[in-house]
Amino acid sequence: MSAFDFLLQGLGTAADPMMLLYALIGVTLGTAVGVLPGIGPALTVALLLPVTYRLDPAGSLIMFAGIYYGGMYGGSTTSILLNTPGESASIITALEGNKMARKGRGGPALATAAIGSFIAGLIATLLLAFLAPWIVKVALVFGPREYFALMVLAFVTVSAAFGDSALRGLTSLFLGLALACVGIDQLTGQARLSFGVPELLDGIEVTTMAVAMFALGEALFIAGQRDQAEDEVTAVKGSVWMSRRDWARSWKPWLRGTVIGFPIGAMPAGGAEIGTFLSYATEKRLTRHPEEFGDGAIEGVAGPEAANNASAAGTLVPLLTLGLPTSATAAIMLAGFQQFGLQPGPLLFATNPTLVWGLIASLLIANAMLLVLNLPLIGLWVKLLTVPKPWLYAGILLFATLGTIGANPSSFELGMLLGFGVLGYVMRLFGYPIAPIVVGLILGPMAEQQLRRALAISQGDWTTLVQSPIAATLLAIAALALIVPLILRARGKGEMLSQLAGEED
Amino acid sequence: MSGNRHEPQRRRDMAALAIAAGLLVAGAVMLWDSARLADLGGYSGVGPASVPRVVGFALIGLAVWTAIEALRGDFPQRPAQNIPPVLWIVAGLALQLVLLHLTGFSIATGILFAFTARAFGKRNLAMTIPIGIVFAFAVWAVFSQLLMLHLPAGPLEHLVFPRG
Numbered sequence: 001m002s003a004f005d006f007l008l009q010g011l012g013t014a015a016d017p018m019m020l021l022y023a024l025i026g027v028t029l030g031t032a033v034g035v036l037p038g039i040g041p042a043l044t045v046a047l048l049l050p051v052t053y054r055l056d057p058a059g060s061l062i063m064f065a066g067i068y069y070g071g072m073y074g075g076s077t078t079s080i081l082l083n084t085p086g087e088s089a090s091i092i093t094a095l096e097g098n099k100m101a102r103k104g105r106g107g108p109a110l111a112t113a114a115i116g117s118f119i120a121g122l123i124a125t126l127l128l129a130f131l132a133p134w135i136v137k138v139a140l141v142f143g144p145r146e147y148f149a150l151m152v153l154a155f156v157t158v159s160a161a162f163g164d165s166a167l168r169g170l171t172s173l174f175l176g177l178a179l180a181c182v183g184i185d186q187l188t189g190q191a192r193l194s195f196g197v198p199e200l201l202d203g204i205e206v207t208t209m210a211v212a213m214f215a216l217g218e219a220l221f222i223a224g225q226r227d228q229a230e231d232e233v234t235a236v237k238g239s240v241w242m243s244r245r246d247w248a249r250s251w252k253p254w255l256r257g258t259v260i261g262f263p264i265g266a267m268p269a270g271g272a273e274i275g276t277f278l279s280y281a282t283e284k285r286l287t288r289h290p291e292e293f294g295d296g297a298i299e300g301v302a303g304p305e306a307a308n309n310a311s312a313a314g315t316l317v318p319l320l321t322l323g324l325p326t327s328a329t330a331a332i333m334l335a336g337f338q339q340f341g342l343q344p345g346p347l348l349f350a351t352n353p354t355l356v357w358g359l360i361a362s363l364l365i366a367n368a369m370l371l372v373l374n375l376p377l378i379g380l381w382v383k384l385l386t387v388p389k390p391w392l393y394a395g396i397l398l399f400a401t402l403g404t405i406g407a408n409p410s411s412f413e414l415g416m417l418l419g420f421g422v423l424g425y426v427m428r429l430f431g432y433p434i435a436p437i438v439v440g441l442i443l444g445p446m447a448e449q450q451l452r453r454a455l456a457i458s459q460g461d462w463t464t465l466v467q468s469p470i471a472a473t474l475l476a477i478a479a480l481a482l483i484v485p486l487i488l489r490a491r492g493k494g495e496m497l498s499q500l501a502g503e504e505d
Numbered sequence: 506m507s508g509n510r511h512e513p514q515r516r517r518d519m520a521a522l523a524i525a526a527g528l529l530v531a532g533a534v535m536l537w538d539s540a541r542l543a544d545l546g547g548y549s550g551v552g553p554a555s556v557p558r559v560v561g562f563a564l565i566g567l568a569v570w571t572a573i574e575a576l577r578g579d580f581p582q583r584p585a586q587n588i589p590p591v592l593w594i595v596a597g598l599a600l601q602l603v604l605l606h607l608t609g610f611s612i613a614t615g616i617l618f619a620f621t622a623r624a625f626g627k628r629n630l631a632m633t634i635p636i637g638i639v640f641a642f643a644v645w646a647v648f649s650q651l652l653m654l655h656l657p658a659g660p661l662e663h664l665v666f667p668r669g
Binding site: 051054171174175178181185187193195216223224225388394395398399406414417418421422425430431448451452 | 520521528531534535538539542551552553554557563564567570574581583586588591593594598603606610614617621622623624627633637640641648653654655656657
């Protein structure tokens, strides 16, 4: 069967009323957390993991994917109206979007963001559907050493390639890898780093750590900031519809943003924001209205918003076909799959095609729902922005602890939550990126297992790791991704890299 | 932590040195623990202790690197921090941890709610604690009764739902 037939079948699964409900809950929650500053899709999925433990796997995963897509839509609203990005992938949107809102063109800015997101999401999801079977075919020949090389590449790109300091990225990554060692060794059953504490034998719970790092760490950091000026919401004046001229100036940036965002999301490079930066730079160079850039150019909203949605779909390519997360949200979604005993990767397409294709198809439906939620109903989301900070953060902390208590109501688990929360605060304070520690904790055990399998097959011969051309190429790219940025920074060209800093979403 | 912000750039950064020391300790603990494991390498020659050992050495290496950057004053400046709100949230979380199994979810979490709100400027605890408890109780009712999550019940929960 071709990808097209599978997709049609998947649409059949996704059109089930229960699945539609899950998708609707997902996109609504996703838009809400995208709109609210301080919480992003990674955190929301982490919070929901314990809650969905008893629900239907397919439905829960559809909901998670809806949250991811929704977060990308919702973030633009905050950027445009508040000048505070709701999540990291919308930072660029604030540049031109908020200027437009101040000039009374908030409506068209929101519209070009939403329609651009829809078009990018549609094209990118179709690309995902048609690329996935092809990558699965390639991935079926992957053995342990290729997977190990792939994970090394992910480790390097998430931690060291972007951001302002290789030192801090690597430190964050190795802290995650150290935490990943805690618990019973998967191959020999020996207890590692558990210091006789029975609770540690199961290892460190990914959700506890992710919730602590994202929710607690962020809340503590915001609470500690000296100037807590109230943010000002720019009201949407006039029509939300775009004029003919707006359309003419938007459609090319939408398509270019999609083309830029999709491959960047699919590469193990840590997040959707990088595509938005590149898209913005491209639009700025190609525009016929350079004088408007920095003063509310619609291209500067259309391109990046399309790019961040396309990256979200792009991220799902390696996640579903290889089991490799390339952003923090994808890493948490991987934990979601594992919670249901599913391992994403080429085998999942063979063993559970209904679920995979249902998930992909439901993204198309979710995307359409999001367009409706974000254009006619925009006024509702704007109201969310007026929730006062004390209640907002008090609620976030309530739900953050609820998730942990619901998964495991022990004082020990809550103690770990508090400990990691403080660690997340200190890391933010000193400019350590958060994504590497989470990716290290999740991918660490998998990388170790693949490495030991590869070496067991070769009977301890380390050269096996570079004897397969695919593995050797991947490791070479990883080495380049580690070394080239170090040289660039040493020559004082690190500024561009720090602008591309991979943040939490 | 934020005391040396206004001093010249190239100065020893004590906070960053403390981080280096912490990394050193973490690396040493990894090595100490892996030394204790029987390394059953088997065919691969790579046993349960190998990866922790590598990570341990890497952490020690990063500690040295951090120390060098700290001594050269290469760490970025920190945003000035207002410590009391941070402590209010930490205190709220700690109280929730202690009270959870004594008073049940609603009261413990209500206190966390109120303390967090205080950290962000709602100072009147006499008002926020009751609001927090009512809100936490509503959440408890939805999640434990409808979604079947195991959330510890206390006197308040038993009063309304005798079967808990």
